Amino acid sequence: MKTLSICAPMYNEKEMVPYFFEKIDEVIKKLSSYKVEILIVNDGSKDNTLELLKEQKKTHPNLHIVSFSRNFGHEAAVSALLKYSKGDVVCIMDSDLQDPPELIIDMLKLYEQGFDVVNARRINRKKDPFLKRITAELFYKVISKLSGKIKVPDNVGNYRLLSRQVVDHINNLKEKNSVFRVQVPYVGFKTATMDFVRPPRLKGETHYNYKSMFKLAGDSITSSSTQPLRWSLYLGIILGTISFISFIVFLILRLVGFSTLIYFEAMLYSFIVLTLSIVLVVLGVVGEYVGRILIETQNRPLYYVEEEIKGDLDE
Numbered sequence: 001m002k003t004l005s006i007c008a009p010m011y012n013e014k015e016m017v018p019y020f021f022e023k024i025d026e027v028i029k030k031l032s033s034y035k036v037e038i039l040i041v042n043d044g045s046k047d048n049t050l051e052l053l054k055e056q057k058k059t060h061p062n063l064h065i066v067s068f069s070r071n072f073g074h075e076a077a078v079s080a081l082l083k084y085s086k087g088d089v090v091c092i093m094d095s096d097l098q099d100p101p102e103l104i105i106d107m108l109k110l111y112e113q114g115f116d117v118v119n120a121r122r123i124n125r126k127k128d129p130f131l132k133r134i135t136a137e138l139f140y141k142v143i144s145k146l147s148g149k150i151k152v153p154d155n156v157g158n159y160r161l162l163s164r165q166v167v168d169h170i171n172n173l174k175e176k177n178s179v180f181r182v183q184v185p186y187v188g189f190k191t192a193t194m195d196f197v198r199p200p201r202l203k204g205e206t207h208y209n210y211k212s213m214f215k216l217a218g219d220s221i222t223s224s225s226t227q228p229l230r231w232s233l234y235l236g237i238i239l240g241t242i243s244f245i246s247f248i249v250f251l252i253l254r255l256v257g258f259s260t261l262i263y264f265e266a267m268l269y270s271f272i273v274l275t276l277s278i279v280l281v282v283l284g285v286v287g288e289y290v291g292r293i294l295i296e297t298q299n300r301p302l303y304y305v306e307e308e309i310k311g312d313l314d315e
């Protein structure tokens with residue numbers, strides 16, 4: 001019998017724990033042809049999420065709990081889920097039921113047809129706040145421009161089903177600056193996509209604010225492409241050409257008798273300001289990459305595990 005790992009990270013999800021298990025139990029009942037492991041990473045919750053998980057362990061011998069020593073963030077939690085999962089098929093999802101667990105049944109059908117990756121794509125962005133929708137759209141546009149041959153799909157978050165071989169390949173990627181939604185398409189393999197309507201969070205609050213989304217966007221861009229570094233070269237060439245042409249134009253105007261000094265000064269001033277700001281932006285972009293090189297060379301562990309309670313699949 002094949003095994004399925006249902007994996008979710010939890011950070012301060014005390015209100016979601018009972019609902020999550022209730023929903024997962026309903027799905028497991030319908031999966032008679034799989035042995036199921038439930039793997040939860042407790043990402044340093046400050047509330048009693050861990051105690052509630054231990055409570056669930058009494059009725060769920062197949063529950064495997066990995067508890068971090070502090071909050072390491074969603075991406076680190078997903079990395080741990082992939083490392084600790086043992087199933088032949090691995091499903092990664094959020095624990096707030098925004099990734100509806102009943103979808104797993106249809107995702108498994110696609111896996112059984114031979115797909116190694118089954119993505120769940122959300123199709124109801126329209127209900128999101130305007131700013132979130134625009135920034136998300138921009139994010140996927142920029143990423144797809146930058147990632148070249150790798151197709152990072154639109155509106156696919158972390159909800160996915162992966163075959164064991166894909167999970168192993170992702171686990172073998174050594175980068176610290178990892179972004180799950182970029183790693184999956186990087187690895188490749190036969191991929192199917194299922195659409196779903198993403199419901200609002202049932203209980204509790206989102207942990208993502210604009211700052212953390214900005215960080216995710218930065219990590220995704222720097223981990224998928226070095227193209228932004230090349231843009232500074234192009235910008236330099238363009239600016240150099242413009243300044244050379246304008247110099248020639250002003251010189252000719254001066255030679256044919258126009259007094260162009262005042263225009264020349266105005267143009268010079270705006271040109272200097274423009275160039276300076278571009279130089280600072282370019283420096284910032286380079287800094288983003290340098291910062292990430294530091295993180296890679298430090299080579300610190302992505303997370304520390306304080307407590308692990310194994311499930312019956314480990315025995």
Ligand code: UDP
Nearest residue numbers: 009010011043073074077094095206207208
């Ligand atoms: N999460 C986590 N660590 C964090 C933040 C979030 O493990 O530092 C988990 C959280 O418990 C949830 C998932 O990541 O299962 C997605 O978080 P959230 O629902 O807050 O994000 P949103 O759906 O609003 O993008």
Ligand code: MG
Nearest residue numbers: 094096098201
């Ligand atoms: Mg959520």
